[in-house]
Amino acid sequence: MPVLSHSAVPLMLRPALVVFFRQLLCWRTMWRQYLILRLVEPAIFFYGLGAGFAMLIPQIGGFDYKTFLLPGSIAMSLMFGSLIDGSYGAYVRIFMQRTWPSFLATPTRIAHIMAGEMAFIGMRSVLSATMLLLAGMMLGAKVSVLGFILALPVIVLLAITLMAVGYVATGLARSIDDFDFVWAFVLTPMMVFSGALVDLRVYPEPIQWLAQFLPLTHGVAAIRGLLLGTIGPLGVFGHMAALLAILAVCATLAHHLLKQRLTD
Amino acid sequence: MTTPQPAIQAKGLTKTYKPRGGGPVVEAVKGIDFVVKKGTCTGLLGPNGAGKSTTMKMLMGLTQRSGGTLDIFGHDAAGLSREERTRIALVPQDDNLDPDLTVSENLMVYGMLFGISRAVLKDRVPQILQYMQLTEKADARVNQLSGGMKRRLTIGRALVNDPDLLFLDEPTTGLDPQARVMIWQRILELKKQGKTLLLTTHYMDEAQRLCDHIIMIDHGKVLDEGSPAQLIDKHVKKHVFDVTKPIPLDLPPVDSEDVGDSVLFYVEDGATFRKKLPEDATYLHRPANMEDVFLRLTGRKLRD
Ligand SMILES: Nc1ncnc2c1ncn2[C@@H]1O[C@H](COP(=O)(O)OP(=O)(O)O)[C@@H](O)[C@H]1O
Ligand SMILES: [Mg+2]
Numbered sequence: 001m002p003v004l005s006h007s008a009v010p011l012m013l014r015p016a017l018v019v020f021f022r023q024l025l026c027w028r029t030m031w032r033q034y035l036i037l038r039l040v041e042p043a044i045f046f047y048g049l050g051a052g053f054a055m056l057i058p059q060i061g062g063f064d065y066k067t068f069l070l071p072g073s074i075a076m077s078l079m080f081g082s083l084i085d086g087s088y089g090a091y092v093r094i095f096m097q098r099t100w101p102s103f104l105a106t107p108t109r110i111a112h113i114m115a116g117e118m119a120f121i122g123m124r125s126v127l128s129a130t131m132l133l134l135a136g137m138m139l140g141a142k143v144s145v146l147g148f149i150l151a152l153p154v155i156v157l158l159a160i161t162l163m164a165v166g167y168v169a170t171g172l173a174r175s176i177d178d179f180d181f182v183w184a185f186v187l188t189p190m191m192v193f194s195g196a197l198v199d200l201r202v203y204p205e206p207i208q209w210l211a212q213f214l215p216l217t218h219g220v221a222a223i224r225g226l227l228l229g230t231i232g233p234l235g236v237f238g239h240m241a242a243l244l245a246i247l248a249v250c251a252t253l254a255h256h257l258l259k260q261r262l263t264d
Numbered sequence: 265m266t267t268p269q270p271a272i273q274a275k276g277l278t279k280t281y282k283p284r285g286g287g288p289v290v291e292a293v294k295g296i297d298f299v300v301k302k303g304t305c306t307g308l309l310g311p312n313g314a315g316k317s318t319t320m321k322m323l324m325g326l327t328q329r330s331g332g333t334l335d336i337f338g339h340d341a342a343g344l345s346r347e348e349r350t351r352i353a354l355v356p357q358d359d360n361l362d363p364d365l366t367v368s369e370n371l372m373v374y375g376m377l378f379g380i381s382r383a384v385l386k387d388r389v390p391q392i393l394q395y396m397q398l399t400e401k402a403d404a405r406v407n408q409l410s411g412g413m414k415r416r417l418t419i420g421r422a423l424v425n426d427p428d429l430l431f432l433d434e435p436t437t438g439l440d441p442q443a444r445v446m447i448w449q450r451i452l453e454l455k456k457q458g459k460t461l462l463l464t465t466h467y468m469d470e471a472q473r474l475c476d477h478i479i480m481i482d483h484g485k486v487l488d489e490g491s492p493a494q495l496i497d498k499h500v501k502k503h504v505f506d507v508t509k510p511i512p513l514d515l516p517p518v519d520s521e522d523v524g525d526s527v528l529f530y531v532e533d534g535a536t537f538r539k540k541l542p543e544d545a546t547y548l549h550r551p552a553n554m555e556d557v558f559l560r561l562t563g564r565k566l567r568d
Contacts, residue, residue, distance in 0.1 A: 011346070011379075014379060015377055015379075018373060018376040018377050021373070021376065022362070022365070022373045025364075025365055025369055025373070026364040026365065097360070097362070097363055097364075098358075098360035099360065099362050099364075101326060101356075101360060102356075102360040102361070102362070102374075103377060104325075104326060105324055105326065105353070105354045105356070106349070106350075106374065106377040106378050106425075107346045107349040107350055107377070107378065107379065108377045174285075262326075263325070263326065263327055263328045264281070264327060264328070
C-alpha cells in the first residue's frame with residue numbers, strides 16, 4: 001500500500017501541488033532563459049515607447065510618460081507570459097506531449113492540473129514583474145516600491161486570470177494554428193484597449209465600456225493605481241473582484257471544454 | 265455458493281466516437297460482455313481497430329463510454345474513488361512520458377501524483393529503475409532513450425504505485441526479442457504476486473505464454489473467449505499440417521483452409537493423418553497455436 005504523505009496539505013489539493021512541483025522541475029533548466037526574455041523584451045518596449053512618446057506626451061494624469069507606462073508594461077508582460085502558457089504551452093502539454101492524459105491515469109483530475117499550473121504561473125509572474133520593476137526604475141520611472149508590494153496579489157490574480165483565458169482558447173483550438181485567433185482577437189485588443197499604453201479615456205465611450213470586459217484593463221488600473229499611489233483600497237478591491245469574476249467564468253468554461261475533449 | 269467478485273465486469277459495453285464538426289461516426293465497441301477474474305492475466309486480442317485500446321481507455325476513465333455498464337472492484341469505472349484509483353495503473357499503447365523531465369523525475373512525479381510520499385519514493389524509484397534495467401539512464405532525458413528503454417520506463421512508471429490491477433496496452437510492440445523476454449519475465453512475476461492483469465498484444469506466442477484467459481474481439485464485438493488451450497481445441501484441433509500445393513488427392517475429409525501456396529489441415533490425431541500423406545508430399549507439421557486461432561477467427565484480410 002502506498003504511504004500517503006503526512007503534509008498538512010488537504011488530500012484534495014495534493015495532486016495540484018505535485019503539478020506545481022512538476023512545473024518547477026521543468027523550469028529548473030530554463031528559468032534563466034525565461035527571466036532574460038521576460039525582462040529584455042518588455043524593457044526594450046518600455047524604453048523605446050517611453051523615450052519616444054515622452055517627447056510628445058510630457059505629462060499624463062500628472063505623471064511623466066515613463067512613469068505612467070511602467071505599470072502598463074508590467075501588466076502587458078504578464079499577459080504575454082500567462083496567456084501564451086495557457087494557450088500554446090497547454091496545447092503542447094495536452095495534445096502533443098500528452099502529459100495531461102498521462103496524469104489523468106492517476107488519481108489526478110483536470111481541475112488539479114489547472115490549479116497546479118496556474119499556481120506556478122502566479123509565482124513566476126511575481127519574479128518577472130519584480131525584475132521588470134527594477135529595470136524600469138533604473139531607466140527612470142518614478143514608482144512606489146511599497147505600492148508594488150501591495151500590488152503583488154493583483155499581479156498573481158491577473159496572471160492566473162489570463163492563463164484561464166488561454167485555457168479557454170486551448171479548449172476550443174483544433175490545431176496549434178488556431179492560436180492566431182488569440183493574437184488577433186485577444187492579445188492585440190488587450191494591448192491596445194486596456195489602457196496599458198495610453199489613458200483609456202482617449203477612446204470613445206463604447207470602447208471604454210467594452211474594455212471593462214478585458215482582464216488586462218482591471219490589472220492595469222489596479223497595478224498603475226498602486227504603483228503611482230492614485231487608487232484607494234476600494235478601487236483595488238473593485239478591480240480584483242472584476243478579475244475574480246472573469247477568472248471564475250473562464251476557468252469554469254475551460255474546465256468544461258477540456259474535460260469534454262480529454263474524455264471524448 | 266457465492267463466486268468471488270471479479271476485478272472487472274463489462275455488460276453491453278459500447279463506445280461510439282462522434283467527431284465534432286462532422287465526419288463519420290465510429291462504433292468502436294459494439295456492446296461487449298466480459299469478466300476479468302482477480303489474480304489472472306487476461307488477454308484482449310484482436311486485429312488493429314478491433315476496439316482494444318478504446319476498451320482500456322473506458323476502463324481508465326480516459327474516454328466516456330456510450331452505453332452498457334463497466335465495473336471495477338464492483339464499482340462503476342467512471343466513478344471510482346480516489347483510493348480505488350491509486351490501485352490501478354495503465355501502460356498506454358503510445359508512450360506519453362514527460363519529455364521535460366529526467367527518467368527518475370518521471371517516476372518521482374508520477375508516484376507523487378498517486379499520493380506516495382517523497383520519502384518512500386526515494387527508495388522505490390531506484391528499485392524500479394533497477395527492475396527495468398534503467399539505472400544508468402536515471403538522469404537522462406526521455407528523448408535520449410531508445411524505443412525499448414522508453415517502453416520499459418512506461419511499464420516501470422505503471423508499477424510505481426504497486427497497483428493491484430494493471431492494464432498493459434501492447435507493452436511489447438516494436439521491441440527487440442531481448443526486451444520482450446525481459447518484459448515477459450516481469451509480467452509473470454507480477455502474476456505471481458497475485459496482481460490482476462489485462463493485456464493486449466499482437467504476438468500470439470506472447471498471449472499463449474502469459475494469459476490464463478483470452479478474449480478475442482474484432483469490429484467491436486467479442487468473437488470467443490476461453491483459455492488458450494480451450495480456444496485451440498475448439499477452433500483448430502491439436503495439429504496443423506501445412507501442405508504445399510499441389511495437394512495430394514484422397515486425403516481424409518478434415519478441417520482445412522486454403523492460404524494460397526499451401527493448404528492448412530487441422531487434425532486431432534497427427535500420426536494417423538501423416539500416414540495418409542504420400543511419401544513425396546511437401547509439408548510442415550507443427551502443434552496448433554493461438555496464431556491459428558486468431559487467423560481463423562478474424563480472417564486473413566489485411567487491416568489498416
Ligand atoms: N479518438 C478517436 N476518435 C475517433 N475514432 C477513434 C478514436 N480512437 C479510436 N477510434 C477508432 O475506433 C476504432 C477502434 O480503435 P482502437 O480502440 O484504437 O483499436 P485497437 O486498439 O484494437 O487497435 C478504430 O476504428 C479507430 O479508428
Ligand atoms: Mg490499440
